[in-house]
Amino acid sequence: MELSEKRARLRAMHDQDRPLILPNVWDAASARTLAGAGFAALASASHAVADSLGYEDGEKAPAGEMFAAAGRITRSVDVPVSIDAEAGYGLAPDELADRLREAGAAGCNIEDTTHANGMALADPESQAGRIAALRDADRELVINARVDVFVEGRWPAADGRLEEAVTRARAYLDAGADCVYPIGVTDESLLGELVARIPGPVNVLYRPGTPSLARLGELGVARVTFGPGLHRATLSLLGGLAAKIRDGGDPY
Amino acid sequence: MELSEKRARLRAMHDQDRPLILPNVWDAASARTLAGAGFAALASASHAVADSLGYEDGEKAPAGEMFAAAGRITRSVDVPVSIDAEAGYGLAPDELADRLREAGAAGCNIEDTTHANGMALADPESQAGRIAALRDADRELVINARVDVFVEGRWPAADGRLEEAVTRARAYLDAGADCVYPIGVTDESLLGELVARIPGPVNVLYRPGTPSLARLGELGVARVTFGPGLHRATLSLLGGLAAKIRDGGDPY
Numbered sequence: 224m225e226l227s228e229k230r231a232r233l234r235a236m237h238d239q240d241r242p243l244i245l246p247n248v249w250d251a252a253s254a255r256t257l258a259g260a261g262f263a264a265l266a267s268a269s270h271a272v273a274d275s276l277g278y279e280d281g282e283k284a285p286a287g288e289m290f291a292a293a294g295r296i297t298r299s300v301d302v303p304v305s306i307d308a309e310a311g312y313g314l315a316p317d318e319l320a321d322r323l324r325e326a327g328a329a330g331c332n333i334e335d336t337t338h339a340n341g342m343a344l345a346d347p348e349s350q351a352g353r354i355a356a357l358r359d360a361d362r363e364l365v366i367n368a369r370v371d372v373f374v375e376g377r378w379p380a381a382d383g384r385l386e387e388a389v390t391r392a393r394a395y396l397d398a399g400a401d402c403v404y405p406i407g408v409t410d411e412s413l414l415g416e417l418v419a420r421i422p423g424p425v426n427v428l429y430r431p432g433t434p435s436l437a438r439l440g441e442l443g444v445a446r447v448t449f450g451p452g453l454h455r456a457t458l459s460l461l462g463g464l465a466a467k468i469r470d471g472g473d474p475y
Numbered sequence: 476m477e478l479s480e481k482r483a484r485l486r487a488m489h490d491q492d493r494p495l496i497l498p499n500v501w502d503a504a505s506a507r508t509l510a511g512a513g514f515a516a517l518a519s520a521s522h523a524v525a526d527s528l529g530y531e532d533g534e535k536a537p538a539g540e541m542f543a544a545a546g547r548i549t550r551s552v553d554v555p556v557s558i559d560a561e562a563g564y565g566l567a568p569d570e571l572a573d574r575l576r577e578a579g580a581a582g583c584n585i586e587d588t589t590h591a592n593g594m595a596l597a598d599p600e601s602q603a604g605r606i607a608a609l610r611d612a613d614r615e616l617v618i619n620a621r622v623d624v625f626v627e628g629r630w631p632a633a634d635g636r637l638e639e640a641v642t643r644a645r646a647y648l649d650a651g652a653d654c655v656y657p658i659g660v661t662d663e664s665l666l667g668e669l670v671a672r673i674p675g676p677v678n679v680l681y682r683p684g685t686p687s688l689a690r691l692g693e694l695g696v697a698r699v700t701f702g703p704g705l706h707r708a709t710l711s712l713l714g715g716l717a718a719k720i721r722d723g724g725d726p727y
Contacts, residue, residue, distance in 0.1 A: 244720055250502065251529030256710050260717035275527075277503030277551040299529040431727050436720070449726070453716055456727065457709040458508050464705055465512035468496055468688070474701070475683050475708065 229303035229329040230363040233264050236446075237365075237402055237424040242439055243446040247307075249275045249454050250292065251299035258300040264329070267296055269307040271454035280451075282338040286312035290326045297327030305330035305367060310338055310345070316356035323364060330365030332404065333357065335391065336377065344377050347387075351394040358399030366402070367426055367446075368395035373407040385413065389420045396423040402446055409433045411442070418443040481555035481581040482615040485516050488698075489617075489654055489676040494691055495698040499559075501527045501706050502544065503551035510552040516581070519548055521559040523706035532703075534590040538564035542578045549579030557582035557619060562590055562597070568608035575616060582617030584656065585609065587643065588629065596629050599643045603650040610651030618654070619678055619698070620647035625659040637665065641672045648675040654698055661685045663694070670695040 224232075236243040245264055248254040249271035257265055270280035272292050278284035293306045306328035311319045323331050333354065335345040354368055370391045372378045378387065392403040404426035408414055411434045418425050424445030429436065430452055439447055464474045476484075488495040497516055500506040501523035509517055522532035524544050530536035545558045558580035563571045575583050585606065587597040597605075606620055622643045624630045630639065644655040656678035660666055663686045670677050676697030681688065682704055691699055716726045 246717060246720060249504075250527045252501075252523075252526040252706070252710060253713060255529075256713050257717050260714060261721050262717070271504075274504040275502045277507075277547045295529045429725075435725050436723060449720075453713060453726065454504070456716060457713050458504060460712045461505060461508050461705060461709050462512060464708060465498060465509050465514070468498060468701075469513055471688060473681075473687050474705070 224301055224303075226324070226327060226329065227363055230365055233303035233305065233329045233365045234401055236264055238445075242427075242436070242444050244436065245305060245446060245448045247271060247449045247451065247453055248296055248304075249451075251295050253454070253457075254296045254300045254304070258302050262302065264303040264305070265296075265300065266305040266330075266332075266448050267293060267307045268449070268451045268454065269309050269332075271451040272307070274451070274454065281342060282309050282312055286314065286322070290322050293323075293326040293328060297329075303329030303365075305332065305365060307332040310334050310336055311353070311357075313339075316353055317360040320357055320360035320364060324361065328364070330367060330401070332367045332369055334369035334371055334406075335395075336369075336371045336374070342377070344371060347391045347394055350391070351398040354395050354398040354400050366400045368392075368398075368400035368403050370395070370403055370405040371407075373405055375407070385416065388417065392417075392421040392423070392425075396421070402426050404428075404446075404448075406450075411438070414439070414444065415442050476553055476555075478576070478579060478581065479615055482617055485555035485557065485581045485617045486653055488516060490697075494679075494688070494696050496688065497557060497698060497700045499523060499701045499703065499705055500548055500556075501703075503547050505706070505709075506548045506552045506556070510554050514554065516555040516557070517548075517552065518557040518582075518584075518700050519545060519559045520701070520703045520706065521561050521584075523703040524559070526703070526706065533594060534561050534564055538566065538574070542574050545575075545578040545580060549581075555581030555617075557584065557617060559584040562586050562588055563605070563609075565591075568605055569612040572609055572612035572616060576613065580616070582619060582653070584619045584621055586621035586623055586658075587647075588621075588623045588626070594629070596623060599639075599646055602643070603646040606647050606650040606652050618652045620644075620650075620652035620655050622647070622655055622657040623659075625657055627659070637668065640669060644669075644673040644675070644677075648673070654678050656680075656698075656700075658702075663690070666691070666696065667694050 245266040247268035335350040402424040409432040426446040497518040499520035654676040661684040678698040
């Protein structure tokens with residue numbers, strides 16, 4: 224399938240009766256396994272990809288290695304793949320667009336956390352400007368704009384978090400994002416309020432404590448991803464097999 | 476730990492009361508998980524590494540990508556790692572030794588299957604010559620010489636397989652191999668005969684149907700590896716999680 228076609232299909236999947244379920248992969252084998260299970264599209268999770276390459280998350284891996292890993296994933300399957308591009312690795316938006324296209328990315332995550340001097344929330348206007356420039360650089364790329372105000376420690380004030388999230392989400396959608404992703408929200412009523420007040424598709428990170436996938440659909444969530452959760456589940460199994468072998472038992 | 480020290484330690488582990496158990500990894504995250512479980516050394520499995528990179532096994536992945544993956548594995552842990560170098564990717568023995576050293580390999584597997592025109596058994600004398608040249612090129616590298624006569628389809632005759640395996644094993648040990656690896660044997664009496672007749676450490680591939688790890692120890696097996704088995708177990712779990720999510724259920 225041509226990349227343009229993959230992008231058009233991925234974009235259309237944000238407007239379905241049920242949420243778009245995008246399981247997150249980290250390498251070619253995980254991508255093939257998930258595509259083989261019948262998913263029409265996949266996403267990568269930067270944390271899991273970095274872990275697989277031997278780096279910490281948070282743009283600690285060289286961008287070249289992350290894009291090479293992205294390319295290995297997209298080449299291994301014929302479904303659209305959204306690549307987690309973190310905060311864009313300090314690349315200018317047109318260069319980021321080129322690198323994502325070269326890596327075969329149908330879409331991308333772009334987060335409003337800066338990594339230059341510790342992790343901090345990006346200024347919302349400059350982040351909206353980056354998203355607008357990325358949209359200008361590539362009209363087809365499906366952009367999922369992360370809103371990081373609910374990430375532990377990012378929003379210093381006691382109040383105003385929901386308002387800030389809605390303001391950012393609207394600004395990013397106005398700038399050309401296809402979907403917004405307030406990561407780290409598990410509370411059902413807060414999720415409902417976000418979906419109600421954000422005038423565009425909302426991505427939810429599924430993790431233990433989140434409402435069920437069925438309930439997320441009832442709340443109007445457009446898209447569900449799993450971050451590094453599936454990778455962690457496989458490593459947890461591997462750790463269990465390791466313990467069995469180490470203690471003299473048989474693994475299978 | 477310096478590479479020389481890792482190699483000396485890995486070599487010494489072939490002469491213990493109990494078999495050296497080397498679980499096979501495919502990337503940095505799996506290596507960290509296994510090292511974290513307390514294993515004193517690890518091995519890679521070319522099939523699993525190639526799968527993770529998006530290639531078929533059997534030297535179908537570019538050698539550069541396989542060595543890069545090996546380097547990511549060895550850099551991620553501080554224990555000795557034996558790298559599965561397949562049949563050596565057509566490299567001259569001194570170049571293969573250099574590439575393994577650069578990748579941080581404490582040891583390697585080298586198989587007597589040729590990949591040039593379909594998969595076939597290498598001539599035993601020329602294979603012994605390659606092992607001798609690899610030994611000359613690097614006195615420290617821990618060489619695990621695979622004997623592939625038990626691989627399905629490799630040995631065309633009805634008889635003579637055991638004799639051929641013993642002859643090859645002796646020749647490879649004489650050439651400087653530290654351990655020999657008659658892959659694909661699960662039968663207990665055949666394993667016992669191989670161990671009894673091969674005058675050096677024997678590596679066994681553990682898989683369903685193989686005697687238990689405890690029994691392999693009683694048989695005098697020096698080293699046990701798992702090939703791509705642990706990777707497959709994680710992909711099997713991932714496939715199960717994928718099916719749950721696909722059918723509307725919750726994964727965790």
